[in-house]
Amino acid sequence: MADGERPIISFLTDFGTDGAVATCKGVMLSICRDAQIIDVAHSIRKYAIRDGAFLLRFALPYIPVGTHVGIVDPGVGTTRRPIGIRTARGDVLIGPDNGLFPSVADALGGAVEARELTNRALWLPETTSTFHGRDIFAPVAAHLAAGDAQFEAVGAPLPLDELVRINEPEAIARPGEIVTAVTYVDSFGNVRLAGGREDLVAAFGDPADGMPLDVAIEGPEGRERTRYAATFGAVGIGESLVYIDSLGNLAMADNQGNLADRLGLRHDRVLRISRA
């Protein structure tokens, strides 16, 4: 960190906005008063680890190298481990070992080293079983950001292949068809799908704006006539489109509408996209 620069701490939780987040920030700022804290999100669905991972992958590559606290932690206080992961880019990820981080580390150049947070000297003096965000994750992150502790000090090394991972659905592309599944629904009701541009090209060749597509939704059954377009405004208001999102993910949306609500789409619903 250059002299005079503020250490970056980014912060994502499913805590909502009723005070728990601010309490954690108070702990961070008590230890690292100069920290620049970037709130990634605190309103994600409760306990939705995959949503947290998606948003961290979405945001962290655009946030300066720093200490990133991610807490979607349904197992707080159980045997699930509190961990830190150092990435190739130089970031440190701090949070629970429940699958939230491995894909995020990949988006930051890959995990270089992982440690279990075992050094109580970096925690608050008193810890509870139900608020590790305040008692463990916030203070450890702030000590690292302040530079008064090095990553090696957070605790014992943990082999990278022992980190808990979450299986995300994968797309299967063959000529004329992509079988995919919903991986994330954003606040507009836009739906992210497994797979990306390469799958679209493998199925349909280089897609032309307006290419008509047929989407079959599995269990419960549904069907949507749509088309490929580069952006929302390329179709009429209320009409749907298949597009590639800003991260390269296959995605589907209604222009100025909520496609997820209209079609009842939630995580893991399987979609078959074919040429109409």
Add this chain to the structure above:
Amino acid sequence: MTVAEPYLTFLTDFGDTAPATCRGVIWSILPNARVNDLTHGTRAFGVREAAFLLWSSLPYQPVGVHLAVVDPGVGTARRGIAIEVARGDRLVGPDNGLLLPAADRLGGIVAAHVLENRALWRASVSHTFHGRDIFAPVAAHLAGGTAIAETGSAIDPRELVTLEFPEPVTRGGALETSVLFVDSFGNARVAGVPDDLASLRGTLTPGDRFRLDVNGTATELPWESTFGAVEPGSPLIYEDADYDGLAIGVNLGSAADRFGLDLDTAVRIEPA
């Protein structure tokens, strides 16, 4: 590195936009202020819930100026006050009891002043937005170095308005209590401490079973240290991290939805 900027926390029941106006007032007076928004989403006019949040969060904040406005009496005869506590913080807000539980937890009141010095207010003061016109500018001036005595005349802290919080009662082998606060997960804090439950059965150990009576329905649930100790969807009683008191939760679910728990809902807990 740089000298730490003046630190403020900010809590209201205003929702989204009005707090930004108040932050604008603060930064106009004190451009290098650091403002940590505790929340602006507390229930409108919910003075006791906001007092609970201040009480639970301020001990974890750096020493600073804490601005809190949940003020159903804005523009009436209710006073605006500034309080200094033993830890060194200053608290600014309406004299309706909002600030006092937190002040106690920060070491107790050292000085209390009525906000009277209009030189520290916005030039034009409305009847309905003292957050913007009085409390925010006074808080900014205090954070910028103005002495608390300049805010107005000193008053005896015993003259400040206090809130009545429900007291738990142990009667007939049961703890009779009520809900103090429901968090965004639907976990419900109730008045009382683990010792109250221990007194009902002599000891209190994870796995001990209790009967919860609420809204005419009885449910059996265990005392546990954390949510994941019970099956997904199952309820538990646990010691809450915010206040060392009792809380009712559901693992990966909402106790508030499951049992119809809201502020002041009566709850009866007895050994099963």
